[in-house]
Amino acid sequence: MTPTRILVLNSGSSSLKYQLLDMRDHSRLALGLVEKIGEQTSALTHTPLLGEDAGKKRVHETRFADHDEALQAVALELAADGLGLDSPELAAIGHRVVHGGLRFSAPTVVTDEVLAEIERLVPVAPLHNPANITGIKTAQALRPDLPQVAVFDTAFHTTMPEYAARYAIDVETADAHRIRRYGFHGTSHAFVSRRTAALLGKDPSEVNVIVLHLGNGASASAVAGGRCVDTSMGLTPLEGLVMGTRSGDLDPAVIFHLERVAGMSSEEIDTLLNKKSGLVGLCGENDMREIRRRIDEGDKQAELAFEIYIHRLKKYIGAYSAVLGKVDAVAFTAGVGENAAPVREAAVTGLEELGLAVDATLNSVRSDEPRIISPEYARVAVAVVPTDEELEIAHQAYDLVRESD
Numbered sequence: 001m002t003p004t005r006i007l008v009l010n011s012g013s014s015s016l017k018y019q020l021l022d023m024r025d026h027s028r029l030a031l032g033l034v035e036k037i038g039e040q041t042s043a044l045t046h047t048p049l050l051g052e053d054a055g056k057k058r059v060h061e062t063r064f065a066d067h068d069e070a071l072q073a074v075a076l077e078l079a080a081d082g083l084g085l086d087s088p089e090l091a092a093i094g095h096r097v098v099h100g101g102l103r104f105s106a107p108t109v110v111t112d113e114v115l116a117e118i119e120r121l122v123p124v125a126p127l128h129n130p131a132n133i134t135g136i137k138t139a140q141a142l143r144p145d146l147p148q149v150a151v152f153d154t155a156f157h158t159t160m161p162e163y164a165a166r167y168a169i170d171v172e173t174a175d176a177h178r179i180r181r182y183g184f185h186g187t188s189h190a191f192v193s194r195r196t197a198a199l200l201g202k203d204p205s206e207v208n209v210i211v212l213h214l215g216n217g218a219s220a221s222a223v224a225g226g227r228c229v230d231t232s233m234g235l236t237p238l239e240g241l242v243m244g245t246r247s248g249d250l251d252p253a254v255i256f257h258l259e260r261v262a263g264m265s266s267e268e269i270d271t272l273l274n275k276k277s278g279l280v281g282l283c284g285e286n287d288m289r290e291i292r293r294r295i296d297e298g299d300k301q302a303e304l305a306f307e308i309y310i311h312r313l314k315k316y317i318g319a320y321s322a323v324l325g326k327v328d329a330v331a332f333t334a335g336v337g338e339n340a341a342p343v344r345e346a347a348v349t350g351l352e353e354l355g356l357a358v359d360a361t362l363n364s365v366r367s368d369e370p371r372i373i374s375p376e377y378a379r380v381a382v383a384v385v386p387t388d389e390e391l392e393i394a395h396q397a398y399d400l401v402r403e404s405d
């Protein structure tokens, strides 16, 4: 029997999302999420999608100190459904790895040397790469015989032209420290730009798409004929859009000012910009649902936070319209992009000259399917295209292990 199943692990800074897929028909056998890893109470939500318990969610609230404990618990849940990691049907474990630097532009089987390179990149993805590494090590310990495949967030962006990837700083210093724009969420930008082309009935090579990945982390990309030509995140996932807890773009002199005038250490500033900024910093809340609820109640602080979020988003839509020259579609994706109709509406309001508009009725539809929400007359299609990083990682991991068979 040729193994056809792939377990995908998407380890975030404090979460672990996972899916078990059968690649014969791309069906999902189980999925789940562990939230608040490292906090007082974590929550594991597991849903088997096979057998008599199919669709029955199981929730466990207990503390998981780190991603190792979380993954051990996930392995037990899968085993309880007869889908344990010891299954001979498992072909590989696919891992989302956030930073791959310049070295990895394709999915890669993890060796000791690959793992060492992912560890070397921890300083430029401090919230993400450590969790990815723990996920890989724990999975290796559970199934030492199985290929562990790393799929990098940075890979899709390695096609960016040099003039988009370089910062305008001294070349020698930049090169000595590998300082450049890498970009992230690439697996999602690749998947969504392809799906958007399909939604338009075109081949990816024929269309230019602006993808807005708006989750807790958020990034925009300009994709021309299937290749990324610019993206909003940079050396680290801190640059660009306003995010749940991250500031996105700011004058770098803010950092010197905080050091010299406010007396903050670089660690404190790092924490401020990565964890206490963005929507949380502006209004104390990073969940867009809650922000909208507060705005509806007349909360001015939440309203201003929303306006700042939208203003930044519009600037990137405008910038990438200029970068691409001709735009065929703007695609909204991830938690906020897929669910928050007010964000989509506000982001394109006033951009009619760029060919953008949304139809209020189409925008209010809730669905898991890719869909166009712009009116017939609009020059640019505005679309909601749900991302599926796990499916994309499973495909890439499965293709890689089959090739090497």
Ligand SMILES: Nc1ncnc2c1ncn2[C@@H]1O[C@H](COP(=O)(O)OP(=O)(O)O)[C@@H](O)[C@H]1O
Pocket: 012, 214, 215, 216, 217, 244, 286, 287, 288, 289, 334, 335, 336, 339, 340
């Ligand atoms: N129904 C909804 N309406 C508005 N925003 C939502 C909704 N559901 C989720 N979100 C937003 O999506 C965010 C999570 O997005 P997600 O893509 O899952 O993030 P990540 O992968 O970075 O954890 C939440 O913080 C929340 O702001």
Ligand SMILES: CC(=O)OP(=O)(O)O
Pocket: 012, 013, 098, 128, 153, 184, 185, 215, 216, 217, 218, 237
């Ligand atoms: C790279 C990044 O920001 O990822 P996430 O949105 O999962 O935090």
Ligand SMILES: [Mg+2]
Pocket: 215, 216, 334
């Ligand atoms: Mg995400």
